[in-house]
Amino acid sequence: MYLDKYSASGNDFVIFHGFKSADRSALAKRLCHRQEGIGADGLIVLLPHESCDFMWEFYNSDGSTASMCGNGSRACAHYALTHGLASATMRFMTAAGEIISRVEGDEVESQLTAAKELLAPFEEAGARWHFFDTGVPHLVTFDLPYEPVLARTMREKYNANVNFCLYDDALHVRTYERGVEAETGACGTGMVASFLSVFTYLGGPEVLAVFPTSQEKLQVRIDASGKLFLKGAVRRVFSVDIDMRIKQ
Numbered sequence: 001m002y003l004d005k006y007s008a009s010g011n012d013f014v015i016f017h018g019f020k021s022a023d024r025s026a027l028a029k030r031l032c033h034r035q036e037g038i039g040a041d042g043l044i045v046l047l048p049h050e051s052c053d054f055m056w057e058f059y060n061s062d063g064s065t066a067s068m069c070g071n072g073s074r075a076c077a078h079y080a081l082t083h084g085l086a087s088a089t090m091r092f093m094t095a096a097g098e099i100i101s102r103v104e105g106d107e108v109e110s111q112l113t114a115a116k117e118l119l120a121p122f123e124e125a126g127a128r129w130h131f132f133d134t135g136v137p138h139l140v141t142f143d144l145p146y147e148p149v150l151a152r153t154m155r156e157k158y159n160a161n162v163n164f165c166l167y168d169d170a171l172h173v174r175t176y177e178r179g180v181e182a183e184t185g186a187c188g189t190g191m192v193a194s195f196l197s198v199f200t201y202l203g204g205p206e207v208l209a210v211f212p213t214s215q216e217k218l219q220v221r222i223d224a225s226g227k228l229f230l231k232g233a234v235r236r237v238f239s240v241d242i243d244m245r246i247k248q
């Protein structure tokens with residue numbers, strides 16, 4: 001089984017392509033395991049699609065599926081170009097809708113699906129929260145430093161990813177990710193939800209530099225028609241051929 005390991009600003013993924021849809025939840029858990037597998041935040045499988053360049057199946061490291069992943073979309077676009085599955089500008093289908101990605105060297109920009117505000121801003125646990133769906137649901141606060149116990153409480157109550165932000169001349173975001181059940185190095189849809197909170201409620205600009213936990217800088221922007229874009233470098237860490245028959 002041939003696969004690639006990618007890092008997209010510190011959010012890491014195992015990626016391969018196949019021909020058929022299947023329940024790959026157990027495989028995702030096995031491959032993503034940090035001690036007994038390759039280790040990753042998620043598994044992405046590219047599959048043929050009738051009208052797009054391809055479609056994907058996306059799994060978190062705990063085997064759950066997610067409808068979208070911003071950093072995963074950038075990593076898988078680079079994978080698709082590298083493996084001759086698409087040209088540098090490509091369209092692919094996710095459970096959240098169609099994504100358009102453009103690859104230029106190691107820089108990849110993805111145009112995400114239209115965002116929705118799930119709840120008006122609200123106060124809870126001594127903080128003000130914004131709640132956006134940018135492909136998956138994200139809570140965002142600017143009032144508190146990263147706090148894992150509160151992150152876990154809010155994640156469970158709202159079934160959402162949870163972002164703790166600092167906004168100065170740039171945006172700094174730490175994300176507790178659902179399905180990884182921990183803080184990850186970066187979360188693309190979380191950075192876009194945080195950007196939207198700044199843009200909508202704090203009078204922020206149309207383009208912002210965003211620094212996730214990994215400190216690998218990205219750019220988030222909104223165009224005149226409200227389309228949202230996430231851009232940054234991705235890195236193919238290695239390619240490997242593994243024997244999946246070895247099983248304890």
Ligand SMILES: N[C@@H](CCC[C@H](N)C(=O)O)C(=O)O
Binds near residue numbers: 070
């Ligand atoms: N890391 C991703 C988000 C992946 C899905 C998320 N963990 C969920 O289950 O909601 C990103 O870069 O957007």
